[in-house]
Amino acid sequence: MTTATTTFPGLTAGTWVIDAVHSNVGFTVRHLMVSKVRGSFEDFSGAVTVAADGTPSVTAEISVASISTRNADRDAHIRSADFFDAEQFPTATFTSTGVRADGSDHVLTGDFTLHGVTRPVELKLEFNGVNPGMGHGPVAGFEATTVINRKDFGISIDMPLEGGGAVVGDKITINLEIEALQQA
Template sequence: MTTTSTTLPALTPGTWVIDTTHSAVAFSVRHLVVSKVRGTFDEFSGTITVGEDGTASVEAEISVDSINTKNEQRDGHIKSADFFDAEKFPKATFKSTDIRAKGSDFVLVGDFSLHGVTRPIELNLEFNGVNPGMGNGPVAGFEATTVINRRDFDISIDMPLEGGGAVVGDKITLTIEIEAGLQA
């Protein structure tokens, strides 16, 4: 695990575990050029490890088979070899390599692996603060966003439209909302 160069304010040293009940991993992608399909990944996990010096590292894992676009037929197609090939590549992972301040927010940099390909990505990270929690210890909140290109991860299915454009766009917007609890 790589430690980062910027400290996150108010985070007690230790391991903060993502509370999947109060967190979400969502995406959107252009559909038929004129609209967007939105969905979530319902199974994911991750940790934020904060050192005594305040530096932090992040590791996360997403089960790509847990995709949910509210359309079973589309979900099945996305899980197929045309897109995720979820049987061969069941997980997407993220490991941070750096974190840096950007005004009052941060940029979280790391290696993202999807579909057997690992590429560096940057997420715009908003730190929402720490709350004492409800009897189980403190919780911290974060929101992160980024745009990736599916072709960078060898998801290159072409479904061109007769009048130009494609059924599915190349750019995927990821929005991650996290509540993490400090482990005792």
């Protein structure tokens, strides 16, 4: 059950569907201990459902096979059993369990499932407001960030470097930029 200690001005009751064309699900991960690889997922969906009392809840689904790091060989390796095992675990999901104020921002809590493992996560959430839209109804904007450890989700491949460290870091920063369109 979702609980809230805050409401979002202009975010009225109903279902707000994520507009994937105007949204981004991205990530960064440490590479070779000195830089970061950035990537995104091209295929995702979800909705924000706002109850009559203003309490929002969120559900989302990501096709892990839709990963893009702008390197076909790396993307194929990430889809393989070494990492996502996209054949066996084709989707990552999120279902919110609560939202609370945190200064001028918010914290969205929920259950995140990746690689067949479900763990609670907290996302730092910024509500960007509601706009009347461009003839298709109101649009709400959100930005959210969380950091997960891939090993907590059973993605435990180690690729050690000769001088110490690893090719791929354990911490993954997930960045969401979301536009959601209110349904009629």
